[in-house]
Structures are given as structure tokens and as C-alpha cells.
Amino acid sequence: MTTPALFTPLTLRGVTLKNRIAVSPMCQYSATDGVPNDWHFVHLGRFAIGGAGLVMVEATAVEAEGRITHGDLGLWNDEQQGRLARIAAFLKSQGAVPAIQIGHAGRKASTHRPFEGGHPITTENARPGESAWQTVAPSAIPFADGYHTPRALTVEEIHGLTAKFVDSAKRALAAGFEVLEIHGAHGYLLTEFLSPISNHRSDQYGGDFQGRTRFLLETVEAVRAVWPDDKPLFVRLSTVDGTPGGWSLEDSVVLAGELKARGVDVIDSSSGGLTPSMETANRPAPLYQTPYAEAVRRDAGIATMAVGLITQPQEAEAIIADGQADIVALGRAMLENPNWAQDAKAALDPEHIGDDAWPLATGYAVKSLKGFKAKRGLA
Numbered sequence: 067m068t069t070p071a072l073f074t075p076l077t078l079r080g081v082t083l084k085n086r087i088a089v090s091p092m093c094q095y096s097a098t099d100g101v102p103n104d105w106h107f108v109h110l111g112r113f114a115i116g117g118a119g120l121v122m123v124e125a126t127a128v129e130a131e132g133r134i135t136h137g138d139l140g141l142w143n144d145e146q147q148g149r150l151a152r153i154a155a156f157l158k159s160q161g162a163v164p165a166i167q168i169g170h171a172g173r174k175a176s177t178h179r180p181f182e183g184g185h186p187i188t189t190e191n192a193r194p195g196e197s198a199w200q201t202v203a204p205s206a207i208p209f210a211d212g213y214h215t216p217r218a219l220t221v222e223e224i225h226g227l228t229a230k231f232v233d234s235a236k237r238a239l240a241a242g243f244e245v246l247e248i249h250g251a252h253g254y255l256l257t258e259f260l261s262p263i264s265n266h267r268s269d270q271y272g273g274d275f276q277g278r279t280r281f282l283l284e285t286v287e288a289v290r291a292v293w294p295d296d297k298p299l300f301v302r303l304s305t306v307d308g309t310p311g312g313w314s315l316e317d318s319v320v321l322a323g324e325l326k327a328r329g330v331d332v333i334d335s336s337s338g339g340l341t342p343s344m345e346t347a348n349r350p351a352p353l354y355q356t357p358y359a360e361a362v363r364r365d366a367g368i369a370t371m372a373v374g375l376i377t378q379p380q381e382a383e384a385i386i387a388d389g390q391a392d393i394v395a396l397g398r399a400m401l402e403n404p405n406w407a408q409d410a411k412a413a414l415d416p417e418h419i420g421d422d423a424w425p426l427a428t429g430y431a432v433k434s435l436k437g438f439k440a441k442r443g444l445a
């Protein structure tokens with residue numbers, strides 16, 4: 067039997083993923099002052115032990131005001147960088163490529179953690195020491211009724227934020243990350259500039275496609291200039307807003323071409339998030355976003371990462387084998403089973419499980435257990 071496509075390595079610039087399985091960035095809302103702690107170390111570390119080829123740290127804010135909640139990670143100071151470096155080193159020691167997503171929450175900032183209701187913070191509902199802050203966006207249009215009305219950024223402030231993305235990129239490099247992803251999805255700041263629904267500016271950062279994409283493209287150019295040539299740069303896009311008159315898949319294909327020309331290596335193809343009604347579009351369907359990854363890959367000629375209710379090894383295998391995407395990213399399925407990659411390997415390639423798929427310290431013992439279980443006819 068040949069190696070399953072899901073377990074073939076992928077080289078992007080000077081970085082090789084041992085397989086095509088990525089852990090999608092997932093906010094834990096469990097940091098203090100943006101600093102990761104033991105929770106983040108164990109949470110992320112178990113995915114590397116579990117055999118994923120790439121493990122991406124959650125949306126990490128480039129400035130304090132760019133956090134969704136008070137519990138978000140940040141990467142604007144030395145303490146944050148130092149703690150992230152410990153995580154990156156461990157991921158790498160287990161054979162996973164350490165990746166990090168940097169972003170800014172824009173008008174969706176200043177809310178409670180989802181497991182505390184997720185509502186905007188107000189003076190009435192603020193927890194001790196966790197007051198609300200002024201949110202920012204391309205235009206002073208709230209995400210939804212009851213949400214903070216953001217302040218429209220000045221051109222000078224937009225330039226200042228690009229500089230903050232650059233600073234976080236430099237810190238990510240110093241912390242040992244090998245893949246950097248810019249968060250241009252889910253209705254956060256960069257998406258808000260892209261979509262005509264949230265961007266009503268009349269200056270050079272709004273209006274037509276060129277104006278609305280300027281902030282993202284300038285930020286990508288500036289980040290690429292400090293992110294080394296031998297390290298891949300990903301951009302996560304909401305490939306569709308999901309509403310007439312909004313950002314379309316055709317827009318994403320054109321933008322992906324522009325991003326490729328500026329040195330982006332992979333489009334992480336997500337969708338939605340710009341307004342509450344667009345947050346849940348299509349979500350219940352398995353593989354609901356894979357067609358977007360396929361279209362961007364085919365029409366823009368750039369590598370893509372597919373994400374969204376990919377849960378079955380055979381389905382993930384087909385996505386790679388059929389050329390719909392180059393990498394599959396899993397979110398919730400990894401939370402449910404951090405050993406998803408190990409189990410997929412066993413399911414797709416039972417003759418070649420081998421200790422190599424497991425860390426040295428536990429692989430031989432797991433193998434002996436598998437032997438006992440096999441004798442009893444158990445999986």
C-alpha cells in the first residue's frame with residue numbers, strides 16, 4: 067500500500083510539514099494580560115504529541131485593544147514572546163511545525179469570553195478589573211445591535227497598525243515560530259476593511275476593491291519584508307461574506323492572486339463572521355468550506371488549507387488526494403481527540419503504524435497495548 071496522501075510531507079519554502087494535518091487556530095480566552103500560561107502549553111503540546119504536522123497558536127493580538135476578550139493572547143511585549151517561545155520549542159521538539167496566527171479584533175473587540183456569554187462588555191456587566199475599551203474599525207458601524215460602535219481609524223492609525231503587525235511578526239520569529247498566519251477572516255479588523263458591508267470609507271482605504279484590500283496588502287508586504295524568505299506566510303480569509311453585495315468568492319480569488327504576488331504561500335480558506343447572520347451560514351454541513359479552498363487553489367494557483375467540519379480520516383484523505391487543498395485544518399475534532407492524527411494514520415495505513423507516529427517516550431508502550439487489543443479483536 068502506498069503512503070496515504072494525508073501523510074505525505076509538504077515543503078513550503080524551507081519548512082517541511084511531516085503530514086498534511088494542521089490544528090486550526092483556536093482562542094482559549096485563558097490568558098492574563100495576553101500572556102500564555104500552562105494551559106496553552108499543555109493544550110497546544112498535546113496536538114504535537116498527537117502527531118499533527120502543523121500546530122497553530124490561536125489568534126494572537128498585535129495590540130491590547132486588538133483582543134476579542136481580556137483572555138486573548140497577545141504578542142506585543144517580551145513576556146508574551148518568552149512564554150510563546152517555550153511553546154514553539156516544545157511543538158518543534160515533537161516534530162510539529164510551530165505556527166502562530168496574528169490579528170486584530172477590530173469592531174468585534176471588547177467582549178466577554180464566549181463561555182461567559184460573549185456579550186459586549188458594559189459598565190454594568192464588567193468583571194472586576196476587566197472594563198470595556200473603545201473599539202476601532204474602517205467605519206463607525208457596529209457588528210450588530212447592542213455591540214460597541216467602533217471609531218473609524220485615521221490613515222495614520224492604519225499605518226500604525228501595520229507597524230504593529232510587523233512588530234508581532236518579528237517577535238513571532240524571535241520566539242521560534244516557523245509559519246506565520248495573518249488573520250484576515252471572521253469579521254475581525256482586516257476583514258472589516260475588505261467587505262463593502264463594513265467598510266464605507268471614501269479615502270484610499272475604502273471604496274473599490276483596490277481601496278478595500280489596501281490595508282491587508284500593505285500589511286502583508288510589510289510583514290513579508292521581515293518574515294524570512296525561507297519561512298512560509300499564510301493568510302486566513304473569509305472567502306465569502308455569504309450575503310449579496312458582500313465579499314464574494316470571486317473577490318477572494320483575485321485577492322489570493324495579489325497575496326501570492328506579495329509572497330503569501332497558503333490561503334487558509336474559511337468563511338463568514340462579518341455579521342451575526344453570516345456567522346453560522348452553512349456551518350452544520352460536513353466539509354462546508356472545502357469548496358472554497360478548492361476554488362481558490364484552482365483559480366488563483368496558490369496552495370490552500372481547507373477547514374470546517376473535517377472530521378473523518380477518509381474525507382481528509384480525499385481532500386488532499388483529489389487536489390482540493392494542500393493541507394487540512396481541524397478545530398473541534400482536535401479538541402475532542404488530540405490524537406486525531408495518530409488515529410487517522412492507523413485508520414488509513416494500518417500496516418505502517420510504526421512507533422514513528424508516536425513520541426519515543428510512549429510509542430513502544432502504545433504499540434504493545436495495540437498488540438494486546440488486537441488479540442482480543444478490539445480496535
Ligand SMILES: Cc1cc2nc3c(=O)[nH]c(=O)nc-3n(C[C@H](O)[C@H](O)[C@H](O)COP(=O)(O)O)c2cc1C
Pocket residue numbers: 090091092093094124125167249251252302336373374375376395396397398399
Ligand atoms: C474554540 C474555538 C476557537 C476558535 N478560535 C479561532 C481563532 O483564534 N482564529 C481563527 O481564525 N479561527 C478560530 N476558530 C475557528 C476554527 O479555527 C475553525 O476554522 C472552525 O472551528 C471550523 O473548523 P472545525 O469544524 O474543524 O472546528 C475557533 C473555533 C473554535 C471552536
